[in-house]
């Protein structure tokens with residue numbers, strides 16, 4: 212029975228899915244763990260479930276010999292060293308769209324609140340003022356929303372924004388089907404120059420670091436609004452503070468930060484603290500009851516499917532093999548180095564032991580190949596042990 216370790220308060224729907232599939236050796240943690248405690252928690256786990264705050268880097272993955280699969284119970288997977296996980300034969304799954312709608316609704320709400328200067332007005336009323344001025348307050352209708360990253364969330368934000376009468380333009384590094392009346396801009400600067408509200412929906416990582424910086428902030432319309440609910444690394448916060456001080460940017464909403472507090476009692480350190488035209492939220496774009504319950508179920512189902520059948524459909528770092536019902540007496544999962552002759556080597560190992568193959572699927576990706584083999588006869592652990600010893604083998608499991 213695999214040992215399953217779930218961190219970061221993953222919704223109980225995940226445990227329900229595991230239990231229903233017969234898996235009961237489950238350890239849950241209500242929070243993310245500091246690096247040493249995380250290392251210890253992951254060390255003897257077969258399955259690990261995390262959200263965005265647990266960093267599974269090389270040093271942790273290298274010390275987790277039993278680890279067979281990782282589930283990110285969120286969209287982002289940049290917190291996992293995906294290349295190292297692949298080298299170790301560990302597929303990583305996520306929930307690519309279970310919290311998409313939650314983020315999109317929050318972003319549209321923030322766009323409207325900032326266009327109306329609600330954060331400032333709210334603060335003023337709390338401070339004893341009753342300022343009914345309409346100055347600087349605008350309807351969303353007829354304003355232009357500029358979306359950077361028109362993937363699942365970006366396109367959903369665009370659809371919602373059109374429903375309240377906004378004009379939608381977007382910039383993406385890939386060609387995307389525009390939904391509704393949205394218009395693509397291949398040139399980011401041209402898009403920034405036209406948008407009243409700019410919202411970011413790109414992945415994290417080096418390629419998107421500081422997309423919003425002093426130069427791109429200067430390319431935005433004077434008095435525009437900036438929203439970031441993607442990853443903290445995509446906005447240069449010092450440059451944003453300077454643009455807010457200079458009134459180049461009229462307001463901002465940030466849900467993610469370059470460095471986020473490690474726990475609920477640690478305050479956010481940011482030059483944006485205290486500005487009443489800036490909405491700061493604690494990375495809760497995807498935190499709704501609906502999305503967390505859906506994510507718990509969706510990712511746990513993917514992990515159970517992998518444990519029971521070896522299918523890697525939807526894995527973000529691994530050769531993808533679709534589900535196929537077992538066709539023989541045993542199923543062997545074999546991850547090997549992607550070298551010429553690897554499949555022939557594997558099959559000759561079966562032939563030497565007089566094991567008949569009734570079905571086989573192979574897929575490769577970068578440095579590894581992944582084969583699911585269904586055999587006519589029941590295969591013993593001795594065969595798996597022999598396969599594990601072979602130099603082409605990265606990982607081998609018997610189902």
Ligand SMILES: NC(=O)c1ccc[n+]([C@@H]2O[C@H](COP(=O)([O-])OP(=O)(O)OC[C@H]3O[C@@H](n4cnc5c(N)ncnc54)[C@H](O)[C@@H]3O)[C@@H](O)[C@H]2O)c1
Nearest residue numbers: 287360361362363364383384412413414415440441496497
């Ligand atoms: N705040 C939250 O709680 C929360 C919740 C969910 C997702 N997210 C984050 O939102 C982001 C987007 O999620 P998604 O599901 O829409 O992802 P997605 O993969 O569907 O879309 C990302 C889009 O960004 C585009 N892109 C990549 N690099 C780009 C660049 N340099 N310039 C322009 N476009 C670029 C891609 O082509 C793709 O279309 C991710 O970083 C995810 O981690 C945050």
Ligand SMILES: O=C(O)[C@H](O)COP(=O)(O)O
Nearest residue numbers: 262263264285286287497
């Ligand atoms: O990648 C995501 O889905 C978001 O960043 C949400 O992450 P969380 O589940 O850790 O809040």
